[in-house]
Amino acid sequence: MWERARFASRWDPDEAPPHDDLLGGCVHASRLLGQDPALVLAGGGNSSVKTVEADVHGDDVDVLWVKGSGWDMGSIEPAGFAPLRLAPVARLAELESLSDATMANELKAASLDVASPAPSVESILHATLPHRFVMHTHADAVVALTNTPAGHELVREVYGDEVVIVPYVMPGFDLARRCAVQFPAEATDRTVGMVLSNHGLFTFGDDARTAYERHLELVARAAERLGDALAAAPTPEVEPVAPPSSHEQLVAIAELRRDLSGVAGHPMITSCCADAALRRFAARPDLQRVSQQGTATPDHVLRTKRLPMLGRDVGAYAAAYEAYVERNRARLGDRRLVPVDAAPRVVIDPELGVLTAGRRVGDARAAAEIYAHTVAVIEAAEALGGYRSISEGDLFDVEYWELEQAKLARQPTPAPLTGRVALVTGAASGIGRACAVELLRRGAAVVGVDLSEAVGMVSTEPAYMGAVGDVAEPDVLRAALSEAVRSFGGLDLLVVNAGVFPEPASVAALDAATWARTMRVNAEAAAVLLGLAHPFLARAPGGGAVVVVGSKNVPAPGKGAAAYSASKAALTQLARVAALEWGGDGIRVNVVHPDAVFDTGLWDDELIATRAAAYGLSPEDYRRRNVLGSEVTPEVVATLVADLFGPGFARTTGAQIPVDGGNDRVI
Ligand SMILES: [Zn+2]
Numbered sequence: 001m002w003e004r005a006r007f008a009s010r011w012d013p014d015e016a017p018p019h020d021d022l023l024g025g026c027v028h029a030s031r032l033l034g035q036d037p038a039l040v041l042a043g044g045g046n047s048s049v050k051t052v053e054a055d056v057h058g059d060d061v062d063v064l065w066v067k068g069s070g071w072d073m074g075s076i077e078p079a080g081f082a083p084l085r086l087a088p089v090a091r092l093a094e095l096e097s098l099s100d101a102t103m104a105n106e107l108k109a110a111s112l113d114v115a116s117p118a119p120s121v122e123s124i125l126h127a128t129l130p131h132r133f134v135m136h137t138h139a140d141a142v143v144a145l146t147n148t149p150a151g152h153e154l155v156r157e158v159y160g161d162e163v164v165i166v167p168y169v170m171p172g173f174d175l176a177r178r179c180a181v182q183f184p185a186e187a188t189d190r191t192v193g194m195v196l197s198n199h200g201l202f203t204f205g206d207d208a209r210t211a212y213e214r215h216l217e218l219v220a221r222a223a224e225r226l227g228d229a230l231a232a233a234p235t236p237e238v239e240p241v242a243p244p245s246s247h248e249q250l251v252a253i254a255e256l257r258r259d260l261s262g263v264a265g266h267p268m269i270t271s272c273c274a275d276a277a278l279r280r281f282a283a284r285p286d287l288q289r290v291s292q293q294g295t296a297t298p299d300h301v302l303r304t305k306r307l308p309m310l311g312r313d314v315g316a317y318a319a320a321y322e323a324y325v326e327r328n329r330a331r332l333g334d335r336r337l338v339p340v341d342a343a344p345r346v347v348i349d350p351e352l353g354v355l356t357a358g359r360r361v362g363d364a365r366a367a368a369e370i371y372a373h374t375v376a377v378i379e380a381a382e383a384l385g386g387y388r389s390i391s392e393g394d395l396f397d398v399e400y401w402e403l404e405q406a407k408l409a410r411q412p413t414p415a416p417l418t419g420r421v422a423l424v425t426g427a428a429s430g431i432g433r434a435c436a437v438e439l440l441r442r443g444a445a446v447v448g449v450d451l452s453e454a455v456g457m458v459s460t461e462p463a464y465m466g467a468v469g470d471v472a473e474p475d476v477l478r479a480a481l482s483e484a485v486r487s488f489g490g491l492d493l494l495v496v497n498a499g500v501f502p503e504p505a506s507v508a509a510l511d512a513a514t515w516a517r518t519m520r521v522n523a524e525a526a527a528v529l530l531g532l533a534h535p536f537l538a539r540a541p542g543g544g545a546v547v548v549v550g551s552k553n554v555p556a557p558g559k560g561a562a563a564y565s566a567s568k569a570a571l572t573q574l575a576r577v578a579a580l581e582w583g584g585d586g587i588r589v590n591v592v593h594p595d596a597v598f599d600t601g602l603w604d605d606e607l608i609a610t611r612a613a614a615y616g617l618s619p620e621d622y623r624r625r626n627v628l629g630s631e632v633t634p635e636v637v638a639t640l641v642a643d644l645f646g647p648g649f650a651r652t653t654g655a656q657i658p659v660d661g662g663n664d665r666v667i
């Protein structure tokens with residue numbers, strides 16, 4: 001990874017916009033940089049281009065197009081750049097001080113387009129640099145060089161006088177002001193970039209390609225230096241921590257998630273990192289020292305917190321975090337502190353490896369990606385004399401930065417099941433599929449299980465995983481539960497839905513094998529699943545919940561459906577006993593009894609015609625033969641199932657709820 005060739009230019013003149021399309025060139029260069037995670041992670045980095053535009057009077061105006069916040073460099077478009085009047089923005093750097101709120105106001109006031117996004121917090125810095133194209137990333141290789149005891153000397157050794165080196169200063173106005181003074185004083189004709197210690201790299205040029213290629217060239221030189229250092233002082237070989245697999249380990253993960261969610265105040269997703277480098281890092285004998293220094297670049301503090309938790313004592317971590325906040329809160333002056341929860345976002349355990357946590361699956365994934373890069377930076381910096389981060393106070397300033405806190409305050413209310421983990425059997429079609437989709441829509445992470453491979457295609461969201469297999473095989477159920485625990489941290493919600501509807505047969509003509517298979521899938525497999533799921537449901541933050549999909553055939557069986565009706569009755573009794581036994585564990589178990597849901601894997605047109613004939617009805621009337629005279633769709637059932645996991649049913653267990661349009665044989 002630390003090789004010069006890894007950072008070869010990917011500029012293709014055939015793909016790049018024409019030379020005179022300045023904004024297009026900036027977009028293109030930004031994307032090339034932003035698509036490389038060794039340069040840009042989780043919305044980090046920014047870029048700009050200076051142009052001349054005509055204002056509403058037709059007069060020429062110098063304009064700074066700067067990356068808008070909330071846009072990712074890797075996928076940015078022209079609309080992701082905010083056009084600002086250059087002169088008033090550059091002049092802000094002359095002020096002695098500027099509050100974040102005033103800066104945001106001034107930048108907005110300088111905008112030529114009120115519909116454009118909020119400009120980057122580094123806009124003033126971009127404005128003061130006397131170059132047309134400016135590119136900024138938090139490149140791992142450059143950060144690794146500077147995050148060492150001799151960082152300044154190393155940067156000088158690698159780049160000579162081609163860069164200006166700026167010591168660590170809080171991003172935003174303070175950094176812009178510092179650069180506005182230092183850059184003109186130190187830049188020469190040979191200057192092609194600026195290294196911000198413990199933060200990242202700026203490069204510039206009169207055309208987009210030059211600014212981009214200088215960026216890669218400087219990163220490549222840093223990578224080469226790191227590669228040499230690691231060749232001379234390799235990372236000590238250790239046996240990586242094995243991915244957690246035993247039942248005890250999976251239960252330990254569920255307990256960790258429960259504790260972590262308790263501290264956070266809401267359910268959190270917890271994901272195991274499969275990455276071998278992370279599992280090796282977790283086994284380092286000097287883990288305590290190398291992991292407890294701080295982040296690689298300041299903005300990572302928002303995703304990973306300042307320090308990972310070592311081991312599983314969440315209470316001790318939270319106490320230490322609160323003490324850190326108390327030690328530093330005076331730095332806020334008279335500004336009110338918006339609290340951030342005290343739960344860790346990265347956990348390193350000698351037995352479980354590295355786990356990351358977040359409110360949503362995407363948050364846990366982002367923390368994992370950042371921490372994988374952090375480990376690479378730490379190990380390279382260790383080969384250069386030791387990894388050093390910025391001070392605790394400096395990181396606190398970024399974690400509790402007014403602008404970041406304002407973003408937190410603006411976050412929309414999360415969907416009601418956010419942070420919860422669900423498992424749905426029979427998820428490839430019909431009611432199961434509709435349940436998986438509805439639970440995802442309400443914010444849950446979902447593992448779907450089904451015999452059909454279509455279960456893998458229910459959703460492309462990262463919060464969804466499909467597992468193919470027969471629910472009548474206990475190993476399939478074990479594997480799906482392991483997936484839920486490893487990927488999302490546990491199990492809160494279980495939808496027992498998979499079932500078979502055998503060929504109609506009268507009691508006098510029952511086939512023993514069909515009877516056995518029906519009982520096995522519809523009842524026995526459910527019993528096995530409940531048993532396997534119990535340890536995880538019992539550790540669900542906020543309590544576990546199960547919904548069993550029964551059938552109207554339980555209260556109102558039909559001729560020719562003996563095996564099916566008996567199996568669903570057995571399933572219902574199973575659920576009722578589970579409700580009795582598990583109340584003390586905080587687990588609710590309820591049953592829904594759908595009727596005549598035809599859009600499922602169980603039904604085809606021929607079967608509908610046969611069943612309709614058995615009742616002396618047309619297929620159309622058969623679909624709507626209920627008190628309300630309306631069809632029961634999988635979506636209707638899924639809405640009820642998801643509602644049963646919500647607050648309205650928080651005191652309901654052991655219930656059987658029909659979702660059948662009203663059945664006159666039951667009412
Ligand atoms: Zn930056």
